Amino acid sequence: MIDALITALNGANVGLDMAKRAVSARDQRLIETAMDDMTDKLRLAYAAALEAAQDALKLAQEARALDQRVAALERETEQLKAKAQDRERYRLVQLGRGSFAYGLKEVEPQGEPLHYCCQACMDKGQKVVLQAGGGYGSLQCPACKAQVWSPEMATAAAEGMDRLTRSLRP
Ligand SMILES: [Zn+2]
Known part of the structure; x- marks a missing residue:
């Protein structure tokens, strides 16, 4: 032009x-x-x-x-x-038999608290921290609603039931 x-x-x-x-x-x-x-x-x-x-x-x-x-x-x-x-900080861990989640490779004393992320969501590129509140002894993903059985949660739930039962005894 x-x-x-x-x-x-x-x-x-x-x-x-x-x-x-x-x-x-x-x-x-x-x-x-x-x-x-x-x-x-x-x-x-x-x-x-x-x-x-x-x-x-x-x-x-x-x-x-x-x-x-x-x-x-x-x-x-x-x-x-x-x-x-961020994804590099996690690795797949087995929480209980056949139940997997992503956990931190290293937990720093002053860093984030220990937590687990949903494997299915993480593999799709979405980081979602599992929360208590699934079924008995399970952690739940707030995004995809997957439940991950956790012996740790099961133990905590059993201890809670024991305390509750003891407190209700006359
Ligand atoms: Zn999920």
Whole structure:
């Protein structure tokens, strides 16, 4: 499009030269012809300039959209990196016979409390911490409602029942 603008401007220059020559020659007919020609060429140059400006604006808008897309992809990459790093902190553990969950590889004394994550959800890329409140002796995934049997929970539930039974005795 810039080429069309340059061609149109060159045409206008040629027209201007013709007009100058006509004025020098003091030929009224040549002056009028040159002025008409000049007007046409200026009209073409103006149209080419307008089109070039519109193209430049469109290119600037496309560049801006691409910048925004790049920034969004960078944010997404950072989020995926952080997620992958977090996932690396866990390994599959067996809580009871045939019941599995993801547990922390290392438990730091001042870090997060010991917890387990749902295996099915974690394998789909979603980290969901298992919670008490499943069936007897089970942990439950709040997202997919999977229940994971946990001997630890079963023991705690049994101890709770014992305490309750003892407190109800006369
Ligand atoms: Zn789940």
